[in-house]
Amino acid sequence: MFISILTCSLIFVASACDKDNRGITGGQSLKGEQKTLTFTPFMELNQTADEINSHEDDYSRSALKMMYNTLQEHGASEGYQYPRYPRIRRMSDGTYIQMWQTPANTDLSTNNGKDVYYALSSDLKTWTTPAKLFASRSVTTTTGSDTRHYTNGNGIVLSNGDFLAVAAFRAPNTYNYINSKSDQGLVIRRSKDCGKTWTNEQTIYNGPCWEAHLMEFESGELHCYFAESRPWISGSHSGTSLVVSNDGGNIWSPAVGNEPYRVMRKKWWSDLNQTNFYTDQMAVGVILNGTNQMAFATECVASRDLSNKQTYFISVVYSPEDGQWKHLTGDEVADCERLDNFLSGGGPYLVQFPSGETVVAYSNSKDSKMHYTMGDARARNFTGDYISLPHKGSWGGMEVDSPHSAIFCRTSTEASVTGSDRSTLMLARFALNHSIRATARQANLDADNREWQKTDDALFLGSESPIEATLRCSHDSENIYFLVEVKDDNLSNSDNVTIMLSPEVENDKLTAKAVRVKVGCNGLKNTDQYSGGWRSKEFGITARAAYDGTPGNTSDKDNGYLVEIAVPRSALEITNGRLLCNFALFDSAGAFEDAVSGTAATDTKKWIAINNL
Numbered sequence: 001m002f003i004s005i006l007t008c009s010l011i012f013v014a015s016a017c018d019k020d021n022r023g024i025t026g027g028q029s030l031k032g033e034q035k036t037l038t039f040t041p042f043m044e045l046n047q048t049a050d051e052i053n054s055h056e057d058d059y060s061r062s063a064l065k066m067m068y069n070t071l072q073e074h075g076a077s078e079g080y081q082y083p084r085y086p087r088i089r090r091m092s093d094g095t096y097i098q099m100w101q102t103p104a105n106t107d108l109s110t111n112n113g114k115d116v117y118y119a120l121s122s123d124l125k126t127w128t129t130p131a132k133l134f135a136s137r138s139v140t141t142t143t144g145s146d147t148r149h150y151t152n153g154n155g156i157v158l159s160n161g162d163f164l165a166v167a168a169f170r171a172p173n174t175y176n177y178i179n180s181k182s183d184q185g186l187v188i189r190r191s192k193d194c195g196k197t198w199t200n201e202q203t204i205y206n207g208p209c210w211e212a213h214l215m216e217f218e219s220g221e222l223h224c225y226f227a228e229s230r231p232w233i234s235g236s237h238s239g240t241s242l243v244v245s246n247d248g249g250n251i252w253s254p255a256v257g258n259e260p261y262r263v264m265r266k267k268w269w270s271d272l273n274q275t276n277f278y279t280d281q282m283a284v285g286v287i288l289n290g291t292n293q294m295a296f297a298t299e300c301v302a303s304r305d306l307s308n309k310q311t312y313f314i315s316v317v318y319s320p321e322d323g324q325w326k327h328l329t330g331d332e333v334a335d336c337e338r339l340d341n342f343l344s345g346g347g348p349y350l351v352q353f354p355s356g357e358t359v360v361a362y363s364n365s366k367d368s369k370m371h372y373t374m375g376d377a378r379a380r381n382f383t384g385d386y387i388s389l390p391h392k393g394s395w396g397g398m399e400v401d402s403p404h405s406a407i408f409c410r411t412s413t414e415a416s417v418t419g420s421d422r423s424t425l426m427l428a429r430f431a432l433n434h435s436i437r438a439t440a441r442q443a444n445l446d447a448d449n450r451e452w453q454k455t456d457d458a459l460f461l462g463s464e465s466p467i468e469a470t471l472r473c474s475h476d477s478e479n480i481y482f483l484v485e486v487k488d489d490n491l492s493n494s495d496n497v498t499i500m501l502s503p504e505v506e507n508d509k510l511t512a513k514a515v516r517v518k519v520g521c522n523g524l525k526n527t528d529q530y531s532g533g534w535r536s537k538e539f540g541i542t543a544r545a546a547y548d549g550t551p552g553n554t555s556d557k558d559n560g561y562l563v564e565i566a567v568p569r570s571a572l573e574i575t576n577g578r579l580l581c582n583f584a585l586f587d588s589a590g591a592f593e594d595a596v597s598g599t600a601a602t603d604t605k606k607w608i609a610i611n612n613l
Helices: 178-183 415-421
Strands: 006-011 063-066 072-074 084-090 096-103 113-121 131-134 137-140 145-157 163-170 185-191 202-206 209-216 222-228 240-245 261-264 266-270 275-279 281-287 294-304 310-318 338-352 358-364 370-375 382-387 393-402 405-412 424-433 458-461 468-475 479-487 496-503 515-520 523-530 534-536 542-548 560-568 579-586 592-594 608-611
Touching: 063 370, 084 145, 084 424, 096 145, 096 405, 096 424, 131 145, 131 163, 131 185, 145 209, 163 209, 163 222, 185 209, 202 222, 202 240, 209 281, 222 261, 222 281, 266 294, 275 294, 281 338, 294 358, 310 358, 338 370, 338 393, 358 382, 358 393, 358 405, 370 405, 424 458, 458 579, 468 496, 468 579, 479 496, 496 560, 515 542, 515 560, 523 542
Parallel strands: 006 515, 006 579, 084 393
Antiparallel strands: 006 496, 063 424, 072 424, 084 096, 084 405, 096 113, 113 131, 113 145, 137 145, 145 163, 163 185, 185 202, 209 222, 222 240, 240 261, 266 275, 281 294, 294 310, 294 338, 310 338, 338 358, 358 370, 370 382, 393 405, 405 424, 458 468, 468 479, 479 560, 496 515, 496 579, 515 523, 523 534, 542 560, 579 592, 579 608
16 A cells, blocks of 8 residues: 655654854764744644645555644533533534533433523633523423423534534433434524624424434535434434425425435344334444445444343444435345445544545444544555543534644543543544645754744644644755654653654664654654664754753743754655654653554554655
8 A cells, every 4th residue: 555665753852052053073962052932833834735635555654643732521510410411513604612511410321402502612722601502492392281302503614614513312201212213313503703693493304313414515415314213113223314405494304294315224132022123323424535335333232132131333334435325225134335344433424634544433332432543545454443532421523623732621520530520521623633735845954943834744742741842854966854842831851743654664663774763842852763663873963952841940931942953864764755754752741652553663564654855
């Protein structure tokens, strides 16, 4: 799959440097320059648009890194009472909306919603006071008085900028009755001003259902997928069904009161009931980049034992290549392609980046934490299984909010975290680290970042602590240049950044061609070659550093440091203009992380490629 590349893992410690670069020789450690520094946030970098599916051959080297400074929890003190089933969206004006449900009572074993809430934010930091988007109310049903409950709030930004919100509703007293389908269903509300005002509810489907997911196609056609229940035949779920709108969500077909289009379902056997039931629920899908085909992550029941314990797995179900589903009738099951039961857990979510990587997030059965796995551009092959948000909980969602970032959200129910709240809504932004392009530019080693541009590709570190770092790369005919920027409010002379470089080999192991550089706020620490371990060697590498603060002084607040580094081409084995790179951060407070996920110290399988060298 991969062309021959040079894997690079460098550990950088910023070399101290004078105010100009005259007279610097390879490996020389000069004093860093103390001055006021302005760093470029990661979200302002990577501004050159990638081609669609530009990274489809490198997906197994891509990684998501949580941006620690965006991690937040919202609980009862802020109006988030037992939040469940959160969803988050970036709206057409760049602001954000998060939606969640509150349970019908405070018994957290009963998670089904009663009211759907929402809050708005302009910066993903400060949120408006939670308000009800779909509010429970007294109703008259087919059998008498009841309370309408709402659950599974979700939404989509339409191509015209409108935001369309959807939720399932039910009347608990008549939910199980075939003659009371009109008491259950789906409703939508529309906002034309990004959540400031909303239209009244509009019913688009009647019948027991859950977990709606909206999709819009280039033609403007809208699909609303949902887990159809039909408890009178299934005892639980009946697969995923569909209603369609061709006018932006005003009129839907099949018309309200009719049976929906049934498109995704398979059978499973219940030992307890001694019969087959249907599954494929909680479907969340994407239209795969550059195709008409859709891929959906679904939750699948695999079994129910005699004690009524069910096991759940995650599957990926694919529409026909032209996107036209076969509508199932009677006892039919879908014969479409599927990646069946490849993860153990529930509550899946599937997104795709413009660069091609697909991501399936889900609640892992073993630890009840939100995990994710990284997939290729067709959502057929996946690699790795990583924890995203750190606490135990249930149900969650994702939103790709830029070509190089995504937001994860979920409910946390971990008592040690939430305390008396018992439940909070958690969210954080994650940076997409994937192969980068080096910019053709001669860098002046002057410990100044002004010649580097926001269009430069960048990698990010900052999952484990408030300290965060970015790495950029450029080149000329003589050198490969790196710019490291570290945002750190408590500088220490022992802080460092490491970068490792090595040619790719068939067994993905380090060889004697690997180079390591370590830098920090007070100078170039060391340069090494791999030889069964890292051993000091002089390569003629030079570095200049500047820092903003007082290293070692814990009584004040620092800003951070930056380092410019020049690695001679003669020190590297570059093949087809490409290298692999690992980028690591160490802080004296104990934080350590690298830019890749799930790789051994001597294994280059997950290292990130640097192209255009």
